[in-house]
Amino acid sequence: MELQVKNFRGISSAVLPLDKTTLVAGQNGAGKTSLAMALAAASSGHASPWANVSVRDAKSGLLRKGASRGSVTIMDGHSHITVNYPGGSVSGEMKVGAVSAVAAGIISPADMKSNDLTRLLYDYLDATPNKEHLSEEIGAQAAEQVWPVIESDGWDAAYKRARESGTKLKGQWEGLTGEAYGSAKAQAWQPQGAESYSLQHTSDEMQAAVNASAENLNAMRNQNAVILSQQEQLQQQIIRAEAAQKYLADNGIDPNNPPDPEAETNAIRISIQRADLEKLADELPALELKKVELTQQTADAYKAIEAARQKHDALPKPDVAVITAPCPSCGTHLVVVSKQELQIPATEQLSTEQREQMTSAIREADAELQRAESIHATLSQQLATIAGQHARASEAADQLAGMPDVAASGDENRIAVLSRVARAIQTIEHGNAARQQLEQMQASGIDQEAINHAEMELNAANAALHIRQLIDQASGISKRITQNIAITTALSSGVDGLRGKRMAQQLSQLNESLAHISASAGWKTVFISDNIAIQYGDAEYGWQLSESEKFRCRVILQAALADLDCSPVMVVDAADILDKKGRNGLIGMAKKLGRPIIIMMTINEKKDVPNLAPLGMASFWINESGEVEPV
CATH class of the missing domain: 1.10.287 (Helix Hairpins)
Structure with a gap:
C-alpha cells in the first residue's frame, strides 16, 4: 500500500510506502507537513485535511502554487481511492482505515486546552456514560x-x-x-x-x-x-x-272520675239520627197521596199523547199527489191515496186553498202533540222525584222500627266537647x-x-x-x-461524578497502553491523571519539561490514541528534536507496536539522511522542487 501525491501544497510529486516505517527528510518548509495532510485527506475521503474547513474555503491553500490540478491517492494492489483538486471530488473505492488528525500529527492532544482535551478523550475512550451506566449508578x-x-x-x-x-x-x-x-x-x-x-x-x-x-x-x-x-x-x-x-x-x-265520652257520644248520635228519621217518616202519608195523584196524571198525559198522535196521523198530507173521487156508496168526494188499490177513477186534484187548510191542520196537530209530550215529561219527572222521597221515607220508617228509643240530649257541639x-x-x-x-x-x-x-x-x-x-x-x-x-x-x-468515574475507568486502560508504549520506546512513562493532567515521568506536561521531553510525551499519547481510532499509519513530524538514543527509541517503538510510522525530520542536506533500508524501513528526501525521492 502506498501514498501518491501530485501538486498538493508544498509537494509536487511523491510516492511513499504505507506498509512500513518511513523516514521523510527535508529542509524547513519543504513539504513534510503537506504529506501528513495529504495522507489524512485521502484515507478519510475528506477533501479538506481540516475536519472543520471546507474544500471551498481551503481551495487557495490546497494546490501547489502554479498548478491547475492535483491529487492524493492511496493505492493497494489494484484498488485505490483518489481525492482530486481543486474540486475535491473523490473517485475509486477501497477499504482503507481513515488516518485521524491525531495519527496524522495535524493536531496534538497534549497541546490542547484542558476542556478540549477532556472532550477529545471522552470521544476516544467512549467515556461518556450511557443510560445503562446511569441506571447502575442511581x-x-x-x-x-x-x-x-x-x-x-x-x-x-x-x-x-x-x-x-x-x-x-x-x-x-x-x-x-x-x-x-x-x-x-x-x-x-x-x-x-x-x-x-x-x-x-x-x-x-x-x-x-x-x-x-x-x-x-x-x-x-x-x-x-x-x-x-x-x-x-x-x-x-x-x-x-x-x-x-x-x-x-x-x-x-x-280527671280522676271523668265521664264516658264514647258512650255519651254514641247516645247523642243515635238521638240525632232518630230525630232525622222521624222527620222523614212523618212525610210518608203525604208522599203516598202525592205519588198516587202523579201516577194518575202521568197516565192521563200518556193517553193525551196517544190521542194527539192518532189525530195527527189521520190528517192528509198536502205534499202527497192527492186526487179526489166520489164515494161509491154515498157519492161524497174522498181523497184517494192509491188508485190501484181503490180502482177509483180520478176526478180532480186539491186546490191551493185546500192545501193551505190541510197544512194548517197539520201544524195545529203537531203543536197539540208536543204540548201533550211536554206535560207527560214534566209529570214523569215529578213522579220520579216523589218516588225517591217516598222510598227514603219508607226506609226511615223501617229503620225507626228497629232502632232503640234512647233518651239523650245534645248536639254536634256536645259531641265535639266529648x-x-x-x-x-x-x-x-x-x-x-x-x-x-x-x-x-x-x-x-x-x-x-x-x-x-x-x-x-x-x-x-x-x-x-x-x-x-x-x-x-x-x-x-x-x-x-x-x-x-x-x-x-x-x-x-468532577471525579466523583459518573462521567469522572467512567473517565477514570477508561483512563486506567489508556494509562496501561501509555505505559506499554513508553516502555517500547525506552522513554519515561506518560500518564494522564483523573483531572486530565498529562505527566511525563514525575513532571506535569508544561514548563517543567524540555522540548525533547514534550516531544516524547506527544508521540506516546499520539500512538496510544492512534491505537484507539485504528489509524493504519502514524505521522511523526519534527523528529529531528530527538538525539540518536531518542530516535532509536522511536524506531524501536514502531517495530514493537507493528504500526508503520512516517517520521518527518528537518535535515539540511540529502547526504545526511540515514539509510534505513537495512532495518526494513525506507528513507526519502524532499528536494527543492517539492519532489519526494528515495535515498
Missing part, C-alpha cells in the same frame, strides 16, 4: 426521569437542574420541620412533643386507630343524642298532659306513662365521663397520627434529598 427509576434531560440539554444542564431540585427539596424539609436541613439531623428528626406518644406503629395503622376511636366516640354521642331526644319527647308529653288536666278542670270535669275530653283523658294517660319512663331514664343517667374519656383518646390518637405523618413526610423528603444528592453527584463533572 437506579433505573431515577435514570428514566433524568436521561431525557441529558439527551435534550446535556449533562451540565441536567446537573444544574438537579441542584435546583435539591435546593427546593431542602426548602420543603426546612418548611416542614422549621429547622435547617442536615443529613444526620434528618435521620433522627422528630417534632417537638413526639416523646409523649407511642410511635412504633405505621401511619396507616395509626390512622386505623384514629378511625376506630372516632367511630366509638360517634356511637356514644349518637346514643347520647337519642337518649336526649327521647327525654325531650317524654317531657313534651308530660307538658301536654298537664295542659289536658287544666282543660278538664276548667270544664268542671274530674271528643276533646276523650283526647284530653288519653293525653293524661300518655303523660303519666311518659313521667314514669323519664324517671327511669334519669335514674340510669348518661355516662358523660365515658364520652369525655373517648374524646381524650381520640384527641391523643389524632395528635400521635399528626406527629407520625410529620415524621413520615420529613423522612420522605429526606429520602428524596438523599436520592437527589446521588443524582447530583452522578451528574457532576
Whole structure:
C-alpha cells in the first residue's frame, strides 16, 4: 500500500510506502507537513485535511502554487481511492482505515486546552456514560426521569437542574420541620412533643386507630343524642298532659272520675239520627197521596199523547199527489191515496186553498202533540222525584222500627266537647306513662365521663397520627434529598461524578497502553491523571519539561490514541528534536507496536539522511522542487 501525491501544497510529486516505517527528510518548509495532510485527506475521503474547513474555503491553500490540478491517492494492489483538486471530488473505492488528525500529527492532544482535551478523550475512550451506566449508578427509576434531560440539554444542564431540585427539596424539609436541613439531623428528626406518644406503629395503622376511636366516640354521642331526644319527647308529653288536666278542670270535669265520652257520644248520635228519621217518616202519608195523584196524571198525559198522535196521523198530507173521487156508496168526494188499490177513477186534484187548510191542520196537530209530550215529561219527572222521597221515607220508617228509643240530649257541639275530653283523658294517660319512663331514664343517667374519656383518646390518637405523618413526610423528603444528592453527584463533572468515574475507568486502560508504549520506546512513562493532567515521568506536561521531553510525551499519547481510532499509519513530524538514543527509541517503538510510522525530520542536506533500508524501513528526501525521492 502506498501514498501518491501530485501538486498538493508544498509537494509536487511523491510516492511513499504505507506498509512500513518511513523516514521523510527535508529542509524547513519543504513539504513534510503537506504529506501528513495529504495522507489524512485521502484515507478519510475528506477533501479538506481540516475536519472543520471546507474544500471551498481551503481551495487557495490546497494546490501547489502554479498548478491547475492535483491529487492524493492511496493505492493497494489494484484498488485505490483518489481525492482530486481543486474540486475535491473523490473517485475509486477501497477499504482503507481513515488516518485521524491525531495519527496524522495535524493536531496534538497534549497541546490542547484542558476542556478540549477532556472532550477529545471522552470521544476516544467512549467515556461518556450511557443510560445503562446511569441506571447502575442511581437506579433505573431515577435514570428514566433524568436521561431525557441529558439527551435534550446535556449533562451540565441536567446537573444544574438537579441542584435546583435539591435546593427546593431542602426548602420543603426546612418548611416542614422549621429547622435547617442536615443529613444526620434528618435521620433522627422528630417534632417537638413526639416523646409523649407511642410511635412504633405505621401511619396507616395509626390512622386505623384514629378511625376506630372516632367511630366509638360517634356511637356514644349518637346514643347520647337519642337518649336526649327521647327525654325531650317524654317531657313534651308530660307538658301536654298537664295542659289536658287544666282543660278538664276548667270544664268542671274530674280527671280522676271523668265521664264516658264514647258512650255519651254514641247516645247523642243515635238521638240525632232518630230525630232525622222521624222527620222523614212523618212525610210518608203525604208522599203516598202525592205519588198516587202523579201516577194518575202521568197516565192521563200518556193517553193525551196517544190521542194527539192518532189525530195527527189521520190528517192528509198536502205534499202527497192527492186526487179526489166520489164515494161509491154515498157519492161524497174522498181523497184517494192509491188508485190501484181503490180502482177509483180520478176526478180532480186539491186546490191551493185546500192545501193551505190541510197544512194548517197539520201544524195545529203537531203543536197539540208536543204540548201533550211536554206535560207527560214534566209529570214523569215529578213522579220520579216523589218516588225517591217516598222510598227514603219508607226506609226511615223501617229503620225507626228497629232502632232503640234512647233518651239523650245534645248536639254536634256536645259531641265535639266529648271528643276533646276523650283526647284530653288519653293525653293524661300518655303523660303519666311518659313521667314514669323519664324517671327511669334519669335514674340510669348518661355516662358523660365515658364520652369525655373517648374524646381524650381520640384527641391523643389524632395528635400521635399528626406527629407520625410529620415524621413520615420529613423522612420522605429526606429520602428524596438523599436520592437527589446521588443524582447530583452522578451528574457532576468532577471525579466523583459518573462521567469522572467512567473517565477514570477508561483512563486506567489508556494509562496501561501509555505505559506499554513508553516502555517500547525506552522513554519515561506518560500518564494522564483523573483531572486530565498529562505527566511525563514525575513532571506535569508544561514548563517543567524540555522540548525533547514534550516531544516524547506527544508521540506516546499520539500512538496510544492512534491505537484507539485504528489509524493504519502514524505521522511523526519534527523528529529531528530527538538525539540518536531518542530516535532509536522511536524506531524501536514502531517495530514493537507493528504500526508503520512516517517520521518527518528537518535535515539540511540529502547526504545526511540515514539509510534505513537495512532495518526494513525506507528513507526519502524532499528536494527543492517539492519532489519526494528515495535515498
